Amino acid sequence: MKNKLTIGILSALILQGMAAEQGMNEMWGESTVKLRAENAARGQLFDEGNYAMFIHWGLYSQLGNKVDGKTYYGIGEWIMNPRMAGIPVEEYKNLAKTFNPKKFDAKAIAKLAKDAGMKYIIITSKHHEGFAMYHSKACDFNVVDATPWAKDPMHELAEACRAEGLGFGFYYSHNQDWTFPGGNRGPTTDEKGNPATFDDYFVKKCLPQVEEITSNYGPIEIVWFDTPGNMPKKYVQQLVDVVRKNQPNALVSGRAGHGLGDYQSLGDMEVPHKNVDGMWESVDTTNDSWAYAWYDEYWKTPKEILRRLIACVGRGGTYMLNIGPRGDGSVPERAARSLEESGAWIRRYPQVVYAADASPWEHALPWGDVTVKGNRLYLSVFEWPAGGKLYLPGLKTKIASAKLLLGEKSSAVPYESAHGWTILGLPPVAPEKLVSVIEIELAGEPEVVPTFGVDPDIGTEILADFASVAGAELSQKRWMEKFGEWKSVHHVHDWTADAKATFEVSVLEPGDYIVSLTYAGEGRLVWGVDVVGGEHIQNQQNSSHNYQEFPIGWINFPEPGTYAVAVSFLEGDPALASLKSIHFAPAR
Structure with missing residues (x-):
């Protein structure tokens, strides 16, 4: 279960009165009086709301991953980077001259978040490419001074959030800045050709901009710093001090670096399989890109959104789900529809999500x-x-x-x-x-x-995360399907001759069960499966570079009880064999 933050005196009195009138469970339901974000104690919306909206929106949004007629596949906010389109600094900065998002509607976005069941919104105030999506006096490369639109959408969105009773906060890329001299991965000389240091960037732009976003937009729920890299601790500490001074009720994301954040932020798109202690969040997106990409129509369905949200709450954390508005400011309709449909479900069952704690099973169940x-x-x-x-x-x-x-x-x-x-x-x-x-x-x-129960009706998959491993390695592997689209798996690998990955299972209904393994590798592989103290089966199947499920055979559990089932690697290339999970299905 999560470690709860202390509720301040003011919020405690507010909550006490609301609870007396309608019950604590209803506090997060639609039928209650709104709890305005400015009345929330530090971290309350994060800790008890469990669900939030992330927004990636900037100059990159108007490109939508297409540059000079060519589509670049991957996360859109990195389009300027050499790993994507490699747009030169001055050419990228010129995009601001045509940025005119007349379809941006702060009230509609706040209402969408509220209808989706989310409790606060975090939006990109400045991403790695350095463009400020608010009126910054520290740098004129911003949405007011550099564009024909000449409006500050953050004022509108902050006000719209407060009107809906939502919290509000900012993403800020504190280490990387690809267009300001001295920023990480940015120009190494200034406009006069003089060498630029990270200190130049930090003092002239980063620190003053964090002062701005924490001073000019009312109460802030979170300042979500990102990608600290090798940024020295002294700089991060100064930024945290600014947040504490200007927004004492705000949380600082774990990605600030050096352990100075208030909570842990997991890897992009990572939903954990095991319960995680302490305060943490999973950040995910409604399709595959954070920022708008014109081709990306692989939207999460309402059911998938709920599956991932409830998995995060069930593991003890918070789920922050991203939308990427188009360059004109509009929200892709299919993303909005999935959010609204899943939100309608949350309104019927708020007790499942809000102020809910982790599952005592510590993992998902087959159903x-x-x-x-x-x-x-x-x-x-x-x-x-x-x-x-x-x-x-x-x-x-x-x-x-x-x-x-x-x-x-x-x-x-x-x-x-x-x-x-x-x-x-x-x-x-x-x-x-x-x-x-x-x-x-x-x-x-x-x-x-x-325990992991072998369900008598529904197929039961047990991931390698939960195996006891001897003679092989168990570790997490992360990779990109497209640039920036992260996938991960815990896998058993580097098998030796006597290696075992052993799974403990509880069986209610004795009998035969079909055993399958999900693995990757090269060529034909032979795997063995043993009921420890019982029968042994083995089989040869083909393999693939990606993970696929292959049947091994039937095994028998002779009576109800707890069993150890061991997987071994018998023939093939042990350096490439990678076990993801074991699967049991009733043989009938």
């Missing part, structure tokens, strides 16, 4: 995920069991009641226990189109054996 409030478990069922039974392994606390929710209505759910499992009886058809919710009220605090 979905779990979040917690006090002695109530909220089971978000993404894969409705066709057999009419939902299986919950390892719950030790006695159940007081179980209900299937349908908005504000509910119906009792029958349940029974067997061999350490709880079995819930469900109707044949899911009541919700996206995600159905079961509320379990416990007789006390949740106590769970965080």
